[in-house]
Amino acid sequence: MPDTVGIPTRVEELTPDWLTAFLAVNGHDVRIESVRTEPVGTGQMAGSYRLHLDHQNGAALPGTVIAKLATGTPDQREFGSGVFRNEVRFYRDLAPSFTVPIPACFATTISDSGTEFVLLLEDMGAAVQGDQIAGCTPAQAESIAVAAAGLHAPRWNDPTLLADMPLPTDADREVMDSILAPMAEVYRERFSPAGPSSAAVDWLVREAGDWLVAPLDNAALIHGDLRVDNVLFGPAGEVTVIDWQTITTGNPLRDIAFLLSTSLSTDDRRRHERGIVASYHRALVTAGVRDYTLDECWNDYVGNLIQAPLIIVFGSAAAQPTERGNAMFDAMLSRSAAAIDDLTPGGL
Structure with missing residues (x-):
C-alpha cells in the first residue's frame, strides 16, 4: 500500500496519484485522472467525503465513492487511534462473516500507530x-x-x-x-x-x-x-x-x-x-x-x-x-x- 507516512489526514491530500496507488495495492487496476470532493455526514471522530472520480480501466469501480479518513490535530488522532483500527479491521477482516447490511469497501489502509487511515466505501447514493x-x-x-x-x-x-x-x-x-x-x-x-x-x-x-x-x-x-x-x-x-x-x-x-x-x-x-x-x-x-x-x-x-x-x-x-x-x-x-x-x- 502507499507509504504509511503519506496516508492523508486532509481531503486535499487524496490526489489522483495517491488514490491510484492506493487502489492498486487493494487489487484495483485503475488510473484516477481527476478527483472532486465534497463533505458528507456528521462524524464526530473522522471526516467523510464524497469523491467524484474520473478514472480509466476501472470497470468495477463506480464514479463516486465515500472516503473516510482521520482528521484533526495529532493529539485528536492519537486519541482516536483505537477506534480507527476497529473500523479498518471490521471492513478488512470481519465483514464477510456477517449479513448485516453495510456499504461495500473498495480499499483500506492504516498506519502502524493507528493515527492515520483511509477507507474507500460504497456511495449509498439516494440513501x-x-x-x-x-x-x-x-x-x-x-x-x-x-x-x-x-x-x-x-x-x-x-x-x-x-x-x-x-x-x-x-x-x-x-x-x-x-x-x-x-x-x-x-x-x-x-x-x-x-x-x-x-x-x-x-x-x-x-x-x-x-x-x-x-x-x-x-x-x-x-x-x-x-x-x-x-x-x-x-x-x-x-x-x-x-x-x-x-x-x-x-x-x-x-x-x-x-x-x-x-x-x-x-x-x-x-x-x-x-x-x-x-x-x-x-x-x-x-x-x-x-x-x-x-x-x-x-x-x-x-x-x-x-x-x-x-x-x-x-x-x-x-x-x-x-x-x-x-x-x-x-x-x-x-x-x-x-x-x-x-x-x-x-x-x-
Missing part, C-alpha cells in the same frame, strides 16, 4: 443519514434492530471470535473505573445535566464496573454505537449500518438497548419497545440462534440499558465539540435516562 436529534420512527427502529440480528446471529457464542476479541477482564474494569468518574465530571461541567439525566450519570458511575465484567450466557460481536445517526435509510426504507469504530464483543442486547433508548422518543419507546425486541428475537431465531427465549432477550435488553450513558459520557469526551454534537448528546442522555427510570426498578 439519507438518520438524524439523532430528531430521532426515528418505531418502524425505522424495528428495521435497524432486525438488521442488527445479521451482525449478532452469525457468530453467536463463537469461541473463535471470543478468542480473537476477548470479553472485558478485571484489568479492563480497573482502567474504566480509573477514568469513568473523572469523565463523568467532565460531562457534568460541559452539559449540566439535571433531574433524571443527572441521576443516570450517577447510576452509570455506580454500576458500570460490575456490569462490565458480569458473566455472560451469550455473547456476539456488537456495533457498540448502534443509533439512528449511524444508519442510512434507502428510498424504500432499507437500512445500511455505518460507522464501525466501536466494535467489541459483549451481550448483543447492548446494541438494541442503546438503539431504542437513544433513538426513539420516550413515548414511542414506551409503546413499541417490547414489540421491537420481539421482532429482533424472531430475526435471531430465523438466523439460527437456539436456546434463547424471548423473556431472556427482554431481560438482556433491560440489563444493558447502561450502554447508553456509558457511550454518551465517553463519546462526548472523545468527539470534537460542536453545536450539533452538544445537542445530540443532551437529547440522547435525556431519552436514555427516561428508559432507565422506566425499566430499572430503583436504578435511579
